Amino acid sequence: MSVMHKVFANLYQDSVSLMQISAQISQLPGIEQASVVMGTATNLAQLRDAGLDNGCQAGPNDLVIAVRGEEAACGAALELAHQRLNSKPAESSGDGTPALQLVSLEMAAEQQADINLALISVPGDYAAAEAIKALHLDMNVMLFSDNVSLAQEKQIKLLAQSKNRLVMGPDCGTAIINGLPLGFANVVKPGAIGIVGASGTGVQEVSCRIDQLGAGISQAIGTGGHDLHEEIGGISMLHGLQALAADPATQVIVLISKPPARPVAERILAQAQACGKPVVVNFLGATAAEIARSGITVASTLADAAELAVALAAGTPAPATVTRLPTADREMLQNASAHLPASRRAIRGVFAGGTFCYESQLLCQQQGFPAASNTPVKGNSQLADIWRSQGHTLIDMGDDDFTRGRPHPMIDPTLRNQRIVAELSDADTAVVLFDLVLGYGAAAEPATELLALLQQNNRESGPLLIAHVCGTEADPQQRSRQIAALRQAGVLVAGCNAEVAMWASLVAHIQAEKNGEKA
């Protein structure tokens, strides 16, 4: 068994491409373990811990390939890695000379002066600098990267303010600008509703729901989760609100966020009230009284926000809230729960979308089911061991704890699927709820692997599975196709995330009643 490594000086590659190469090498015959990483101090320490380090010297800009396995295989693996790293075809300018590779924002701006938005997803350490550059180049910015400090975020947003440019993010997963998807976004119909949201999946849920209701959106602006922090003061949300107020194509505006700091909320609501267009506000977890004022419509769930916005745009009366379950749903769930033994009592939620987890926790709590979570809402408890559920448990698999060194479950649902199967095999579980997020950026076939896993499990007497598919018919994964596949496998498919939580709570009620309790 030997350990070999190779260092490529000054050869940066993003971590996703490196992971792909690592995975490919690891599968070679005779190779026990392989790692392809940038030579940062942390990565070198990890190599050491993994026993892949044989005195490797590298700097943070150097690429390191390390393998352990049979000697001949190691040599071949390094060769393959070398080939993979060099396989990028050189672009040609047509006259035989290779075109200059564009490596920097300014280079791009020099070549194409009409660039008006920079979509930045570089590692967090470098993200702030790139955003500042983009603003200096008079671009608007969507900063997908996370791990940008609040102080840097503030600096970036003040600069944006002084230049009258929009900054979405940091840590902004979703936006649709002028009909084009940025980051994780769905293919929704164009229309009269503009959205500004601090949560990526929140924006996806509302925009998809609007599309499902037959209406469309003008713009969907993500702000990133920290925008409404007191230190930042909602600069991006205020800019978005202002831009939508001035946008002739926008008739109704939807604001989505967790409850902001009090003074920030005041400022946003005051501007919303004064913007001259009807505004629907869903501050997840805030009471209606905290938000209500004239000109502002309060929505208690993401789905309600969509329903209300569509009604306002169409001039029709406000619809019923999705949290009031129709009788047909109740009967359906009674029937579905009939086979469940009384001992199965726990709600288990396994979410890819952080906001779906958050909203579900709020709704289940309101229905009398406080839960444990790795990201608990107020009143819920912190899960002691994030890898093991206890009682009612709703987990956000997209949280850092699960995504460190791994792709997000929306891209690669493997870990999330395993967790769903684990919950199904727990004797306490009454119902497992999950989300399936479609659209650009998401996995091409998000359900296939899960359904294969479910088939291997005998589900005759097992817990109920309740899912919601966040997506549209026009998405590359096609919502109806995904729903049909889930139903085929016996999964109950709800219309929105809030409905999933309401259904699950009802199942928990039914089970509690079986035990003679009033939950």
Place this chain on the structure above:
Amino acid sequence: MNPLFQQPLKVVNAGLAGFADNLKQANGDVVALSWQPPALGDVQAGLDLAALIRHPLVEQANQIAFERYLSAQPVLIDVMSAAEAIGAMAQRKLILHSGPPIAWPDMCGPVKGAIVGAILFEGWAADHQAAERLITEGVVELEPCHHYQAVGPMAGIISPSMPLWVIENKTNGQRAFSNFNEGLGKVLRFGANNDEVLQRLQWMKQELAPALKAAVRQLGELELKPLMAQALHMGDEVHNRNAAATGLLIKRLVPALLACDLPMATLQRVVAFMTGNDHFFLNLSMAACKAMMDAAGGVPHSSMVTVMARNGVNFGIRLSGTGDRWFQAPANAVEGLFFPGYGVDDAAADLGDSAITETAGVGGFAMASSPAIVKFVGGTPADATNNSRRMQAITVGANPAFTLPALNFAPTAAGIDARKVADRQILPVINTGIAHKQAGVGQIGAGITTAPMSCFVEAIQALAQALPTGEPA
């Protein structure tokens, strides 16, 4: 109001390639970057760099510096001894060397050998040991040529009685100096210091310099930029190849020499020396470039590089906006071809002030002009033109005084912008000779090298620190 919603969206994608693919799939207009962490991945330097990108003070300063560079008119006006031309050299036992400052014990072989040779040439010591003692005891002082508006190829040694070309920038009246080219083989600039070398230096001082001084006086003034421009059209890049420029210079000097009533024997030796050395023009090219770059110096906040120079150990640069400060890093290796019998292990590190030619937009930057030497320094003619094109991405502008026929007479890239180097990770290319690491062996090859990135990173950080505070970013 922000016009974003009223414009067609055009995105530049930095990071995950999938996001650019999605936009393309949705019929969006997207430019995908092959993004790399700038400034050697140093996060703080990256932020400093970001603060400088399109900063109005820097942009303005660079325009001023670049304008001064463009409008410089370097003219050969005289030949003087170093002691006459440079005041400090008349007062002290001072010897100038190439590159950034370096202490005697740290110097490389060829530079040490050349300094000893210069001391012997000046008659300050009778032998090597005595010469070295003068240095270690501080009797003889050593300083960079660049500290005195001077430049010298390879070891770049200038001692008080050596003759210098005197160049004046007619635009600002400032002077720049360079020593005389000694030819090939065993020469002082490669560290050789035997009798043959010293005798040649004596002859250059006693016969060549007075003759050329007379000829220059006879000529009046010789404008150097048009001569360099013409040479660029004749296959020189006026750094590693000066065959055409030397010919053009001789064409001007010989009639002047003939008009000076010099003894025929002198005339024959002088003309034979010049015609026997294809690099005779190099030192004039360097001094002309030095005059142009000095014109651009000292503009606060300018990120334009005014000096690139090497001392055989370290590479150093200076920026217009940071004045006399040097930013240094170990010199990069030279990729090149070696004369028969020599190899990489024999090579000294990159050496000489001649990178002033690249700093001024010729040399490696004008490589497309010089297909005759591409094999030597850059592979194929296509590589050479690509190098010249690539340099356009890291410069403040281009110099219409120097045009490149191979690039459809495009002006050469000029005025290296340290911001662009650090942001785009394109290093200035430098055509260079390779010296043997032992003193006196001489040139053993030639090739191409680059300026080390860390100089530029350090320089932009210094520049960022000098920005007025209170800027939004």
